[in-house]
Amino acid sequence: MSERSHQPRRAVLYVPASNEKAIAKAASLACDAVIFDLEDAVAPAEKAAARERLRGWFANRPEKTPELVIRVNALATEWGTEDLLAARACAPDAVLLPKVNTPRDIHDFDDALDETDAPEGMALWIMIETPKAMLNLGALAEFGRDRAARLDCFVAGTNDLVKETGVLATPDRRYITPWLMQMVLAACAGGLDVLDGVSNDFRDLDAFARECAEGAAMGFDGKTLIHPAQIEPALKAFSPSPDAVAEAEAIRAAFALPENAGKGVISLDGRMVERLHLAQAERLLGRAGRS
Numbered sequence: 001m002s003e004r005s006h007q008p009r010r011a012v013l014y015v016p017a018s019n020e021k022a023i024a025k026a027a028s029l030a031c032d033a034v035i036f037d038l039e040d041a042v043a044p045a046e047k048a049a050a051r052e053r054l055r056g057w058f059a060n061r062p063e064k065t066p067e068l069v070i071r072v073n074a075l076a077t078e079w080g081t082e083d084l085l086a087a088r089a090c091a092p093d094a095v096l097l098p099k100v101n102t103p104r105d106i107h108d109f110d111d112a113l114d115e116t117d118a119p120e121g122m123a124l125w126i127m128i129e130t131p132k133a134m135l136n137l138g139a140l141a142e143f144g145r146d147r148a149a150r151l152d153c154f155v156a157g158t159n160d161l162v163k164e165t166g167v168l169a170t171p172d173r174r175y176i177t178p179w180l181m182q183m184v185l186a187a188c189a190g191g192l193d194v195l196d197g198v199s200n201d202f203r204d205l206d207a208f209a210r211e212c213a214e215g216a217a218m219g220f221d222g223k224t225l226i227h228p229a230q231i232e233p234a235l236k237a238f239s240p241s242p243d244a245v246a247e248a249e250a251i252r253a254a255f256a257l258p259e260n261a262g263k264g265v266i267s268l269d270g271r272m273v274e275r276l277h278l279a280q281a282e283r284l285l286g287r288a289g290r291s
């Protein structure tokens with residue numbers, strides 16, 4: 001999956017696979033994607049039941065749903081293989097692999113999916129949440145350029161990064177921001193989507209809106225969410241603003257004028273605009289559904 005997907009992934013909600021009520025609600029929510037979690041949100045004693053619940057839900061999945069993703073436990077854990085088989089049976093749009101450290105983890109998981117004859121279209125998303133993954137970001141992102149690999153999306157695991165490093169978690173995220181920026185850069189290099197980490201305080205929606213705006217400014221495609229109340233602010237923050245859409249339309253219109261045909265650079269309202277800005281504008285208009 002080497003081309004960046006054009007499907008928006010602005011608001012991506014985690015739903016614990018142990019929570020029957022939450023699962024029942026998931027398909028009708030306005031988020032772009034749902035991640036059914038078998039990993040950290042599910043206690044060891046509940047893992048088996050959670051897997052069966054997912055199998056049941058997918059067997060009768062509604063026709064129209066957000067993009068559907070299942071987060072499994074890492075293969076090396078005691079739940080990994082059973083989770084993989086359950087995910088294969090459910091056939092979601094993507095499987096999200098946590099605790100990835102090295103390219104070998106992606107190879108092994110890709111191979112394991114191939115061994116189950118998983119459809120080619122079943123994508124792989126990975127969590128970036130360990131110090132080793134941070135150090136291997138470039139090599140991990142390379143899989144995005146490999147047509148045979150399934151890798152399609154990076155997901156920032158900020159809670160685990162904080163836990164692993166002992167860095168102080170502050171409301172302005174000052175100490176983890178450099179790592180977040182590295183993830184965005186690597187994802188761009190690999191042609192991958194990249195999603196910002198969760199915001200644990202789901203009652204403070206003002207703080208949440210600020211964090212979303214910051215994530216959008218950093219270049220993330222969207223944000224992972226833990227609560228339905230976070231969907232609307234995330235959709236808003238990661239959709240192009242009306243001002244940005246208007247500016248992009250002005251650039252497109254200017255290059256479409258006969259006198260500008262074949263020109264590489266033009267002047268628009270006193271500013272230099274190049275064809276690279278046109279490409280940027282067209283991408284933004286695509287995201288806004290105006291291509």
Ligand code: COA
Nearest residue numbers: 013014015016021022023025026037040041198226227228
């Ligand atoms: N997905 C779908 N529905 C959810 C939801 C979620 N992630 N979180 C809450 N809801 C539902 C609840 O089931 C509840 O439904 P009801 O009104 O029919 O009872 C409603 O939204 C309101 O929930 P609320 O009472 O505000 O929250 P809570 O105390 O029940 O749950 C959490 C709070 C944090 C435990 C819960 O939001 C959650 O489990 N989030 C996801 C955690 C997760 O997956 N973590 C792993 C990745 S970091």
Ligand code: MG
Nearest residue numbers: 040129157160
């Ligand atoms: Mg994690």
